[in-house]
Amino acid sequence: MYLDFINLTTVSAALTIIGAVGIIALAKPLDKVIMFALLQGGFIGMIVAAKYLDVAMAAAIFDPISTVILLIAIIKINEVRKKNQESQEEGNLA
Amino acid sequence: MDIIILGQQLMGYIPLGDIVLYLAPVNLFMFASALAFTTLIAISRTETQVEAGVGTLKDQEVKVDKDEFKIRRFLAIVCGLATAGAMITGDLFNFTLFVCLIGIVNIGIVAAVKQIDVLDAAFQYGLVAMIAILPLFGGAAMILASTGTISLLEIAHIPTTFMMIFGSLLLFLGVAGETGVAPFYATKAEMFRTPGSPFLLIIHLSSLLVIIRVIEILLIINKPF
Amino acid sequence: MANILLNVLIAFLVGSVLFGLQRKIMARIQMRPGPPIIQHLLHTLKFFIKESTFPKTAAMPFYIAITAMLSVIWVAAIIVGPVTQGSLLLIFAIYAIHKIVEHNAGSSSGSPYGKLSCVRAVFSAAAEVPLFAVLIIIYFKAGTMNIAQIISYQAANGPLIYSIPLAAAMFFVLILSKAPYSPFAITKGKDIISGYETEHFGLLRGYLMMSESTAWYMLLWVFLTVFIGGLSPLWYLVGMLALSTIVGFINATTPILNPNHSIMTQVSFALIGIVGSLVLLLY
Amino acid sequence: MSRIGRFWNSLATPKKIPRFYSVILGVLLLVGFIMPLALNDQQLYPRPTPQLQIDENDPLAPYDRGGVPLKEPGIVKSQYPQFSEKSGMVTSYLSPIAIGVSNTTIYYGTSIYSSPGGLIDEILYYSRGFDTILESTILMMAFVVATWVALHFTMKRREEE
Amino acid sequence: MSASVLVPTVVSPIVVSLYVPAIFTGLIVGLIGLMAIAYQKDDLNALILTDIVGMGMLILVAAVGTDLAEALILPGLVVELAEILAISEILMSREMRKKGETAELIPLPTSMDMEVMTTAPTFLAIILIVYGAFLSGFTGGAVAGGGILFYIISRRMRGVPSDTWEGIAGVSGIAWCLWLVGFLVFFVFPQYWLLALFLAAFGVFIKVAFKAGLIGVIGREEFNKK
């Protein structure tokens, strides 16, 4: 009878909360992006449970977009930081 | 609709669906003066600031260059119109939107300048303006929740509850932040150090007129009797 | 129409003479002979026959229009106040526009002194705006914004100055901040020459000074009307003389404050006044 | 006294203002927790219980407010019905595509009602149209400001060098 | 479907019972954001935190739970977006002026050979734009704008001619006017409400979509003045 509680809504709720905790707890940005996918997955699940499929579709399309934007930013920022560090070391050497 | 607001007979109203603009003497006066100043701004050129040069005996002229002049004049006119609108609107939410428009345009007017200090002040003012949208819309929403309407003409008949007082306090703080009045004035006064007096006028004009208007609105919402 | 003209003339003359009186009183307190009482009026008139010049750096139509604007708004204040006894809120709106004009008269010339005065005007507006709370307190007490109704309320229930003394004190601070040489007069402090008027010469200066006198008269008139009630013209005159004398005493004996301090003092006054008045009202 | 003076001076630094403002606002928000808060249930434009329409398999859920497109107005409870003559018509309107979609599936109500016509459009464009003017003007002004700054400074580096 | 199911006379009891928790959530979220800003020394972090404060506002408005509340969320959302856009630009401009223009020219990662970047953008952008056009209005504008933005940002092609830029900005200005006309038609000629509706819906759609798209162009940082 406890199995009754396992439906789309509760599973998605669990997913989102795991995702949220994961995003906060993991320090590395790339790990965060992975957990972010989990969070988004749970969120879309909930919208589906509410039977608004068009909203779920929009959310599903925007999900990868935000992920890609996040990835671009993370790659870029790592590059910038590496370069800054190098130039700083060069400065130290000089 | 024969309504008396704060002891003033309405001189007329402009219905735009649920949003009704009303014209009472005070509102009309402030509306007219906002428009008058806006016209003045539209036809004026800017002043040239003369400052003592460092290390020489010569004076240094600080001018507003042409690009900057155009954009700032445009924003100033928009700000003037928004102020004029905020004076006569009879709808709480409409008012908050006018105030937001004033806030963002004010930031824009000073953001076009080159001095770092002024830009810094503009940014800090922008931060306050952004924070202020919480009390601004939150207050309006709270008044909506407790009265079921956001038309000032209707709220004028509804007895005050604690929630309305709280909402109106939030609203007031929101307007204070969005237009930068005491004691959040420092950011604003810094912005006035840049040349371009006619455009700066509108910043000050909007904030003072909006404060008067928000006092009127607070009195409409909170009825002491 | 004639009535308006009459009141404007009275306001201008009385305001000028009161300013003169105030200077005289300050001078006497400071052991100087001081100028004749009529001096301020003569100054004002003198500017109308002086040559007008315009700075090359000024923001043009604006620089001139701003003086006209100042005159217009105070004439409007007289129409709202003594002539038609309209809404108090309107007078405060006019006061707000006065602040704006003051600020922009300063900045439109391009002079650094005017600019400083302008920055200070913005500062001080921040301090004077809380004093608008007086309005709210009056409304809470009298239940109306209409000057005529406030007068009749006072005729029935006694002057408001007894029931809301703190509001009266706050309003007095507002009046004080508009008086020349007052501790709060940072926009016209002598460290920035004549503040916003520095670069207005001749006719324009004349208009500015004329409007200032009118403004002073109107502020006193509002104070007397709102807190003491409808008086006969003679008693208005006596009240205005008394207020000007008190202001003169204060101005003669206090230094001008640093801008930040001036504002925060006023804000503190306002805070104490608002909280105190509300407590009194609820109590 | 001098400490007060210094405090007053510190309030004049722009950088402190947002912090100061947020502290004041925070204190005011704290007051909200002890206020008696309750939703007045007599609201304008009330909507059915959440999920009610979708559970009844209404193809237009959750925005179905009745009415026949172009013929009969939908049900709206606006503030001043006397000022909007065609009140309810926009609510009931469905564009031809929307009608097609609604006949196909029951899960696309949101899309149907955010294409031209529908309740939100009625509120946003008709009864509270002025709000939308401001809203999009705000967006436009923010955009004007941002692009001006961007074009004149943050992006235009190559030519200047 | 009875009329009471379609539109009840009062707000449903569930919404009323959820009001207090929702308001408290809004207040708590706002409070956390505000306190964090109060302790924050860093301007950029303060800017990010104002986003949280804005969310508090959205919750407060949403909690009313009527159609009107939903219509009021949209302006709030737009205001938040607009202000973040303007203020972040000012912050950047300030810092760059302070530092004296030492920034790199290329904003995107130099080595960005991800598979998604070559295949996904066109597809996603087309879906979003078509869907956005179907939705129309603000919602549609935001959706389609997001699509355009994503497309522009992930394309390799660099350099937007100044004319194109001004052209797009001009179109969105015209769309705005279109939409004002629509608004006027609603009240001046109520019998043409359908025309007004379409003017309004598509005017706003075009405007918002292009504006969002242009944000993407700013994001590409490259601007070639020809």
Added chain:
Amino acid sequence: MNETIYLLYILSFVLGSLLGLVLSYRKYKAPYAIGKIDIMALVLAVVGWFLVLNSILITFIPTYITITIGIFLLSMVLGMRPGYGRNETFIGIIVAGIIWIIRTVIL
């Protein structure tokens, strides 16, 4: 109507001070006069203050005319150049005040 009369008073005050100022600059060259009393000014002051405070006593002229004249006269003394006309004004006020007190007490 009431206000017109007050305007009249104010105008006469202004004109009187103006005249007094001009005349006193003509008459006195030294910046100060300590202890000296100008008989002419004394007469003006006494008459002026008398007329203003006790206008009722002169029954054959409307009061506003007497007050206007009185204000004109007293303001001539009051408006003299700095350092002059002070003592005269005080004496005038005292004399007129005594008469006023006597009048109110007796009548």
Added chain:
Amino acid sequence: MLNIYIWFYTGVVLAILGSIGTAIGPGVKDPLVRALNTEIAAVGVSLIFLTYNHTIALVTYIAATTIITMILLRAIVRLEEVGAEL
């Protein structure tokens, strides 16, 4: 009906958790981490919208969040590039 409560309270938890995470979470000194953490609160707010059936607002919000994220990340990257000390 239970579903509504689950959505609502999950939304509440996410919004509060997200804002706490944004305010004082581990490593939030890095603006990138902070900006990422705001996404949690955004999802929380979305769920609250879903509870009240504000679906059109929800769609708009999802799109707007993406745009806001992009604006914020752009600012972060740009400032990092300039080497700004705020």
